Amino acid sequence: MAGFPIRRFITQVTEDLSCEGITADKPLRKVVVGAVLANPFAGKYHEDLSAAVEWSPELGKLLGGMAVEVLGEPALSYGKGGIAGTGGSQEHVVSFVTTPFGNALRDAVGGGAAWVSSATCVGAAGTPLTLPLAHKDALYVRDHYDAVTLYPADAPYPDEVLVAVAVANRGRLNARLGGISADEVVGKDGLT
Structure with a gap:
């Protein structure tokens, strides 16, 4: 990845069996x-x-593909974000996760009509990153409003950026607050 060498990949998997x-x-x-x-x-x-920004689609495609491969089944929810090390600024990490990155992530998960929720910040090595999740085709699928927290150990260094994507195979366990259900998704406007 010329211009932005990668020091490390981090992969984290959680699987909730009951709630x-x-x-x-x-x-x-x-x-x-x-x-x-x-x-x-x-x-x-x-x-x-x-x-x-111009380089970010390459990264979005790579990370999205890796996430879907590890998930092992279709991704129904997604999110993105990152942490700039303390020598950088929030604008630096945002530059890696704008629309070109999001479009590449959509392609990697097999398409998605909905906005890709994101979270960015500046932090020291080991700062946890909570990534929002929402249904990939319809933002108003309430049972897919969720999040997952990445614990990056000794990253990012002050002169690094951590960029991450999250995917999930379904909505929250025991969701019961109404809204559009996943099987009612139209997926044309990204909202319903």
Whole structure:
């Protein structure tokens, strides 16, 4: 990955089998895949961050493909985000997860009409990153409003950025707050 060398990939899998004492008919599986990469913008202000935006589809395709492979079944929910190390700024990590990155993630999960929710911040190595999840085709599928937290150990260094994607195979266990159900999704406008 010329220009933004990757030091490490992080993969985290959680699988919830029950919730509130009720065994799930189908476990909720969440996968997060992150890349820890060099941040050439760290240390001083840069007006032009377009190099990261232009390169980001390559990263979105890579991370999305890795996440779907680990999930092992169709992804129904997704999210994205990242952490800029303390030598960088939030704008640096946002430059890696804008629309071109999101479009590549959509392609990698087999399409998605809905907005890809995201979360970004600046943090020291080991800062947890909570990534939002929402249904990939319809934002108003309430039982898919969820999140997953990545625990990145010693990343990112001050001059690095951690960029991550999250996917899930279903909505929350025991969801019971109404809204559109996943089997009612139209998927044309990204909302319903």
